[in-house]
Amino acid sequence: MPDFVTVSQVNDYIDELIKIDGVLCDIWVKGEISGCKLHRPSGHMYFTLKDERGILNCVMFKSRCKSLNFSPADGQEVLARGSVAVFAPQGKYQLYVEEMKLYGLGELFRYLSELRDKLEKKGYFAPENKKPLSRFAQRIGIVTSQDGAALRDMWRILKSLHPGVEVVLVHSAVQGAEAPYELAAGIRRLNEYGEVDVIIIGRGGGSVEDLMAFNTEEVVKAIYESKIPVISAVGHEVDFCLADLAADVRAATPTQAAQIAVPDLSRLSEEMINYRQRLVNLLAKKISYYSEVLDKIMMRKIWQEPEYILQKKGEYLDRLSKDLIRSMMDIRKRKSYQLALAVSALENLSPLKVLQRGYAVILKDGQVVNSVAKVEEGERVMAKLRDGNIILEVKGREREELWKI
Numbered sequence: 001m002p003d004f005v006t007v008s009q010v011n012d013y014i015d016e017l018i019k020i021d022g023v024l025c026d027i028w029v030k031g032e033i034s035g036c037k038l039h040r041p042s043g044h045m046y047f048t049l050k051d052e053r054g055i056l057n058c059v060m061f062k063s064r065c066k067s068l069n070f071s072p073a074d075g076q077e078v079l080a081r082g083s084v085a086v087f088a089p090q091g092k093y094q095l096y097v098e099e100m101k102l103y104g105l106g107e108l109f110r111y112l113s114e115l116r117d118k119l120e121k122k123g124y125f126a127p128e129n130k131k132p133l134s135r136f137a138q139r140i141g142i143v144t145s146q147d148g149a150a151l152r153d154m155w156r157i158l159k160s161l162h163p164g165v166e167v168v169l170v171h172s173a174v175q176g177a178e179a180p181y182e183l184a185a186g187i188r189r190l191n192e193y194g195e196v197d198v199i200i201i202g203r204g205g206g207s208v209e210d211l212m213a214f215n216t217e218e219v220v221k222a223i224y225e226s227k228i229p230v231i232s233a234v235g236h237e238v239d240f241c242l243a244d245l246a247a248d249v250r251a252a253t254p255t256q257a258a259q260i261a262v263p264d265l266s267r268l269s270e271e272m273i274n275y276r277q278r279l280v281n282l283l284a285k286k287i288s289y290y291s292e293v294l295d296k297i298m299m300r301k302i303w304q305e306p307e308y309i310l311q312k313k314g315e316y317l318d319r320l321s322k323d324l325i326r327s328m329m330d331i332r333k334r335k336s337y338q339l340a341l342a343v344s345a346l347e348n349l350s351p352l353k354v355l356q357r358g359y360a361v362i363l364k365d366g367q368v369v370n371s372v373a374k375v376e377e378g379e380r381v382m383a384k385l386r387d388g389n390i391i392l393e394v395k396g397r398e399r400e401e402l403w404k405i
Contacts, residue, residue: 008088015086018093024084029056029095030103033076038065038177045072045177049080049095057094058082064098065177070212072177076111077103102209112215116242119217124224125245131229133249133260134197139166140261141196141228143186146171150204150233150254157258165262168196174203179213184222191227199226200257201243202233211235214243223247233257355386362392372397 005013018024031049038045043062048055058080072078082097102108119125140158144151146169158165170186173179183201190199201223203211213219214234223230223246232247233254244250251257301309347353351361361384362369369375375394383390 007091011086011088011091014093015088018084018086021084026081026083027095028079028081030077030079031056033072033078034074036072036074038181040181043178047072049078057092058097059094060097060100060177066173067099068176069207069209070102070108070175071180071216072100073111073115073216075114076108079103108208112242115215115217116245119220119242119246124220129224130248133229133231135263137165137197137262139168139196140258141168141170141190141193141199143170143172143183143190143199143201144203144254145174148174148204150202154200154233154254154258157255158262161259161264161266162262163265168193173213175206175210175213180216180218183213184218187219187222187226187230191225194228196228198261199228199230200233200251200254200261201230201247202251202254202257203235204254205235205239211239211241214241216242219243220246231257231260352386355384358386360385360390372399 029049031051034048034050034055036045036047043065045060045065047058047060049058050056060082078100079102080095080097080100082095082099084093084095086093123129142151142154144154151169155167158167168190170189172182172186174183187199187201190196201214201219203214211234214232220242223232223243229248230246231249231251232241232243233251233256234241234243235253237252249260251260297303355361363382363384364375364379369381375381375397377394377396379394381392381394383392
């Protein structure tokens with residue numbers, strides 16, 4: 001049987017060769033991050049560095065991730081320092097990263113620009129999605145580091161402006177690999193709690209790399225999805241990050257965020273005193289004005305000599321009554337005269353008037369006979385006179401043309 005070695009022995013031998021190599025035991029590697037994953041239970045980060053010709057597996061343990069001043073993400077070009085070693089269980093060599101930094105600000109800004117465009121297309125920065133702040137917030141949620149100066153500044157301002165305000169703190173890392181996830185989780189936790197009026201997320205100033213946790217999709221998405229209004233308070237006034245674009249209100253500093261979040265009770269008290277005094281002055285002016293109006297009214301004659309006014313009004317009413325009676329009498333006379341004329345005209349047209357003048361009306365079977373053609377010889381007709389009727393018998397008839405109608 002030929003001599004042999006085990007797989008583990010091969011891996012161990014290669015590992016020993018690498019360890020004694022003066023170059024591989026402490027080396028800076030430049031490449032583009034790909035497949036970056038943060039293993040949440042352990043806190044270790046796994047990724048690969050690649051260039052146009054190859055890839056290199058990398059691991060960064062939790063203790064080293066805490067020293068990061070930016071949030072690693074796919075597509076970033078970085079410089080990673082560490083040592084190459086063999087991971088015996090899988091027979092793979094990988095870079096154990098001790099520290100890592102972005103390769104040049106130009107690359108960083110390119111990355112941020114691309115990420116901003118990506119998030120903007122998702123609608124995370126849309127103005128119509130902004131929520132108004134409560135005018136009289138009583139409970140403030142803060143997501144930041146419990147050890148930072150930013151928290152102390154915000155606490156001091158909040159209590160000076162509104163001594164009764166309650167503060168709910170969710171501690172979070174504000175830089176490093178785990179910071180984006182902790183910040184986003186803090187916002188979601190306050191939303192689940194649901195008892196705060198506004199959320200402040202932020203930290204004190206720092207370099208661009210220090211603020212990278214607030215330039216991540218995790219934090220931006222959590223701000224966008226928050227049902228509670230969010231104020232971003234990252235760094236100083238000149239600092240600007242993607243979280244500012246997603247927040248409902250951007251504060252230049254954590255101090256300003258506290259000033260925005262709660263009302264200044266002392267100033268409100270002064271304003272209320274001023275408004276109260278203005279109201280008192282206004283009411284006094286109104287009372288004075290209407291008192292003068294009332295005095296002028298009371299000086300009128302109707303209040304000074306009411307009997308005289310009533311007498312004059314009574315006399316005026318009497319005149320109106322007399323004028324009304326006179327007008328009614330005139331109308332009655334005129335209508336009576338018109339009625340008499342109408343009666344006279346009707347009487348002149350009455351058949352009885354004609355009969356009184358000696359005329360008679362010839363009736364046959366109750367119908368008026370107005371032509372000789374309507375009777376025959378021997379027929380009996382009735383002549384209606386003024387005071388009675390005469391029964392006549394037709395002995396003959398003659399037609400006579402007297403006038404034409």
